[in-house]
Amino acid sequence: MGEVIRETVYVRRASGLVRELGILESLSVALSGAIGAGINVLVLQGANLYPGANVPLAYVLVGLMTIPLSFVIAHIAGDLPRSSALYIFVSRTVNPILGFLGGWGIILGSA
Incomplete structure (x- = not known):
């Protein structure tokens, strides 16, 4: 007996991998990539280039501005099946x- 192949939307057959990341995991991956990429170097550079500037406050503000974009990317990633x-x-x-x-x-x- 042969294997029954179901008709799918995509031409290629699926590899069997299952998506396990939810909204919270996707959000943490996006924020860690945006905020944590160069925080050790950039805090020192910001303090050196802009004396008197509140560099930690700038990071908090940028982090808050990154959250809506991260939600949008997580939502689109959840909608696309691959x-x-x-x-x-x-x-x-x-x-x-x-x-x-x-x-x-x-x-x-x-x-």
Whole structure:
């Protein structure tokens, strides 16, 4: 007896991986990437370049501004059935050209 293959939306068959991250986990991953990436270096640079500035308050304000964006990214990631990256989110929801440019922006920004 052969294996019965169900008709699916996608051309490729699934790998069997199951998405386990929820909203809270996705939010913590996004915030740790945005805030925790260079906090050790940037606090010292900010204090050195801008004497008298309240650098910890700036980090708190930026963290608060990052939360809505993290919720949006977590919501889009929950709606797309496969794991993907930011350029996929932008190309599927806005425009493929903007997704391409955003992907290159991420690559060049992290270089």
